[in-house]
Amino acid sequence: MKRFAVTAFGRPLCALVEDDPVPRGSEVLLDLERCGVCHTDLHLREGHYDLGGGRRLSLADRGVTPPVTLGHEILGRIAAAGPEAGEVGIGRRVLVFPWIGCGTCHRCLAGEENLCAAGRCLGVHRPGGFAEKVVVPHPRYLIDVEGLDPSAAATLACSGLTAYSALRKVGGDPARDWLLLIGAGGLGQSALRLARALGHTRIAVADTAPDKRARALALGADLVLDPADPGARTALLGLETGLAAAIDFVGNAETTRFAIDTLRRGGRSITVGMFGGEISLSLPLLPLRALTLTGSYVGNLGELRDLVALVKTHGLTLVETETLPLAQAEEAMRRLEAGAVAGRLVLSNRS
Ligand SMILES: [Zn+2]
Ligand SMILES: [Zn+2]
Incomplete structure (x- = not known):
């Protein structure tokens, strides 16, 4: 499979080709269909946030080290699952909750994994959706989005x-x-x-x-x-x-x-x-x-489930999307950086 990764902060994305991952334990493997491109991806590629007064928050100091496969607005079809994942419904189209925590701290146990101090987020700490295949650690992070426009649905995981x-x-x-x-x-x-x-x-x-x-x-x-x-x-x-x-x-x-x-x-x-x-x-x-x-920083898994239900009930389209091929990940990043984007850019691995 091919993935597009930050191999050095401040440099363009690199295409890496490697063997398809094999899901283990409770992991689920998705065939990527869509992945939104977010301003956070630009920060991750640069490797820092501006704190003001000339100070910077370095991502390397926060445990983010290259290579980083970007992309956290991930939507795909379930391709395979590990032996402990249970019945996941192979072929089902799902949205991924990417803001995954350690799973054992008080914040995680309270359902606020997005606030975990030892986060293991997809597209940040773990390989994300700028790739043909994505490994999700547990099926509980998957939300059914059948019936929704896939590009619009992908953007719910972060911007929505x-x-x-x-x-x-x-x-x-x-x-x-x-x-x-x-x-x-x-x-x-x-x-x-x-x-x-x-x-x-x-x-x-x-x-x-x-x-x-x-x-x-x-x-x-x-x-x-x-x-x-x-x-x-x-x-x-x-x-x-x-x-x-x-x-x-x-x-x-x-x-x-x-x-x-x-x-x-x-x-x-x-x-x-x-x-x-x-x-x-x-x-x-x-x-x-x-x-x-x-x-307020992204949101938790319960909120994403509530949001998807709200969008389905009201037939909402939250933001206009423009879909590009996955292979144009770097071009999409440059357009976002230049501010030349009206709505949301979404990478597609299917037509
Ligand atoms: Zn984002
Ligand atoms: Zn935690």
Whole structure:
């Protein structure tokens, strides 16, 4: 089989050819059909995140060492299974939950494997979906997606799940409270569609790009704002019930400040994006305004199952996808890096 891997950080992906893996124990082998291409893949190829102030978070220091077969939005058909996997349904089309933990710590036992400190995520620590075959350690990470468009379904494992898990942290009353989504790119648009399906009726969307604001309006945003416009803060501060929560899909100093400045008392800011940077914060404001500043990182297995059910029930398409052959993995990465992507790029190993 062929796989596309980072063999040295900062370098283009390399095509590696090797024997097909043989599933052992509880492992399941998938024939890849689709794998989404994510900004996280760009960070993984570069080997670091920008922490602001010239500092970097090195992936090598976090146990990520080349070769890394990228790709964590994996959808495929079950080809084979190890002797302890049980009845898995050979030939079944499944979506993979990639945010796998150690399986034994308190976080993992509580069903929050995505927060495990010793994660064994597919496409990060274990070989991912930029490959013709993928080994999944246990059938419990497989979710039935028969009937869904395979390219769109693949993106649920990261971009869809990230938006959904952030929305689950909003709390409050979705029919009354104002929710602000910062950034109307792929994740923001997914969140907007999901928020409506979850019953949110007061949704504001902030983006500096006029075309993205127009898109958000077309998708049902109740209010769109340009955060660079001084009137945007005034508009949010003047909302009758105030701004209850903000989800920041950009995550730089300006967007974080924008959320903190416009939340009502008791408001909640949820950072998802990792554009990078840092802010200084007047600490007395946290208790005086009873603010909650929190982060959200992908989501857990239960949330992915709930998300797939929600998408099936409402017939939702969260993000537009463009499908390319698996062999164009490096080209897809370059296009994403250049920002020349309207929706989500998805690699395909079948026509
Ligand atoms: Zn991702
Ligand atoms: Zn764990």
